Amino acid sequence: MRVLLSTYGTRGDVEPLVALAVQLRALGAQVRMCTPPDEEFARRLAGLGIDSVPVGPPVRALMSGAAPPSAAELSRYRTELVDTQFDVFPEAADGCDALVVAGLAQVAARSVAEAAGIHYVYATYAAVNLPSPHHAPPPRPGWPEPAGAANTALWEQDARMVNAQFRAPLNRHRAALGLPPVDNVRDHVYSARPWLAADAVLGPWQETPGLEVVQTGAWTQEDERPLPxxxxxxxxxxxxxxxxxxxxxxxxxxxxxxxxxxxxxxxxxxxxxxxxxxxxxxxxxxxxxxxxxxxxxxxxxxxxxxxxxxxxxxxxxxxxxxxxxxxxxxxxxxxxxxxxxxxxxxxxxxxxxxxxxxxxxxxxxxxxxxxxxxxxxxxxxxxxxxxxxxxxxxxxxxxxx
Structure with a gap:
């Protein structure tokens, strides 16, 4: 079996998927990963013998500028990332049986999986990222924090902000693939059965109607390196x-x-x-x-x-x-x-x-x-x-x- 894993973010976003990749290979699966093009990620995957596919702009440069990116710059980055994903993911997923993604930034992934007829899994590393009346949405870079309402209303505001950023470019690409339009981009990306890769003692999920969350535990890999x-x-x-x-x-x-x-x-x-x-x-x-x-x-x-x-x-x-x-x-x-x-x-x-x-x-x-x-x-x-x-x-x- 062949699996494509994908995320876009810092080392904290990439390393859990690396841990999953190692476990999948131990069970006989073939794995490749889409990550940002930063050299440290390519070097990390090459050291493990995992095929890597660069997607999007380098993250370190984005994170370490003299000033944080403006809201307008982040909006442009996000739209460009969606376009890049639709360019890269189909070839990266060719011959794969499943596509597993981590993070809301993976907007194109489910559509690519749908068009290819392969299994799709969305994963997140914290319960707060999933809609629930038990907590408010997390702060999202470049977007105003929803405030002054019950959690359910805050999540509705959050969905509207995600739609404002992503719905038009997503549906443009879906139409090109012959797929129907998506109304709620965030929930489309999350799916009705997301995986929660977090420890059940440290970060438990509280049952929420409409979501069948699978809490697997955090994705970590044993690190055997000695200290200097x-x-x-x-x-x-x-x-x-x-x-x-x-x-x-x-x-x-x-x-x-x-x-x-x-x-x-x-x-x-x-x-x-x-x-x-x-x-x-x-x-x-x-x-x-x-x-x-x-x-x-x-x-x-x-x-x-x-x-x-x-x-x-x-x-x-x-x-x-x-x-x-x-x-x-x-x-x-x-x-x-x-x-x-x-x-x-x-x-x-x-x-x-x-x-x-x-x-x-x-x-x-x-x-x-x-x-x-x-x-x-x-x-x-x-x-x-x-x-x-x-x-x-x-x-x-x-x-x-």
Whole structure:
């Protein structure tokens, strides 16, 4: 069997599909992946022997500009991405039995699968991305946040915004394929049976009429890489440090510097992850160490706390390690949701990044370092499952058989 996997986004969007690809190949399937054309993704897939197909503009350049893209620029990028997907997906899916996509940006995928007569699966990494009366829609870059209404009404507003962006270009391409028009683009992309690739303890789904959600567990891959010798020496030289990192996003101004100051003020050494923002907070003192892309699975269990942006992967890895978290998200996608999950589970603390102060960060740090928080984090870590990608791979191949 042959499967095409596709997503568009940062490393946090790509890595779960890589984990699924590895599990599918272990079960005998052939896999290829559509990802952004960034060199790091192509290199990652080549190292695993997975065929890669570049789609869309590079994500790192989009994320790391001097200023965030304007609403008009994001709208243009989205329309161009849909056109590119309709150009690339048909050939990429040729000979495949299934197309599995992650993220709302995969607007063309279901139409291409429909035209080719192949199985289609939509997956998301957080429950907040799926319509439900139990939560509001997530913030979407470049679009105004729906506000001032019940959750059901907010989701209706969200559908109208998605339609305004995507319905015309989508239906233009569907007509060219001889397919009928779509009225609700968001729900068309999601399908009536989406998969939720999130841990059922950390990010559970609440039953919602009209959606048959399949929660597989988070898609993760065991990382066997050793830590760099210099980092091991730093860890061995003193008490567990605090990790400060914000992945592929640029944190709100001063947050990273405040995180280092707050950690030091309480006698903790600090690890600063440079990330895509290329944080450079190391000032020559021997209590602060800068790191690049390393094995978080191996590192996080050695830490006093993790201060981060609320990405699904970072939140999951920290929870699995049983380490307390301080989540300082910007208002983007599922980051605020994961911050709320950490706070609700009392395994750390959460702040609103744009309104955070050094005083509120200091108070959150105190909460995270409390012994009872550490105890709850360790208890949660013992419940986190690691077989989500294997579960999803078996479900998919069973459906195809």
């Amino acid at each position: 010798a210099e980092l091991v020496a730093f860890l061995d030289a003193g008490a567990p440090p605090v990790y400060v990192g914000f992945g592929s996003i640029s944190p709100a101004p001063d947050i990273a510097r405040w995180a280092v100051e707050v950690s030091r003020a309480r006698g903790h050494r600090v690890l600063v992850s440079r990330g895509w923002a290329d944080l450079d907070l190391v000032d020559g003192q021997d209590d602060c160490f800068a790191i690049g892309e390393i094995n978080h699975q191996r590192l996080f269990g050695e830490l006093a706390a993790v201060i981060h942006h609320g990405g699904a992967g970072t939140t999951q890895t920290a929870a699995r390690a049983g380490v307390p978290q301080v989540v300082v998200p910007i208002r983007l996608a599922d980051n605020p949701y994961w911050a709320g999950q950490v706070a609700a589970g009392k395994v750390g603390a959460a702040l609103d990044g744009p309104t955070a102060t050094i005083e509120s960060l200091s108070a959150a740090f105190e909460t995270a370092l409390a012994p009872e928080t550490r105890a709850r984090a360790e208890a949660l870590g013992a419940e986190i499952r690691t077989d989500g990608a294997a579960v999803a791979a078996r479900l998919l191949l069973d459906a195809l058989r």
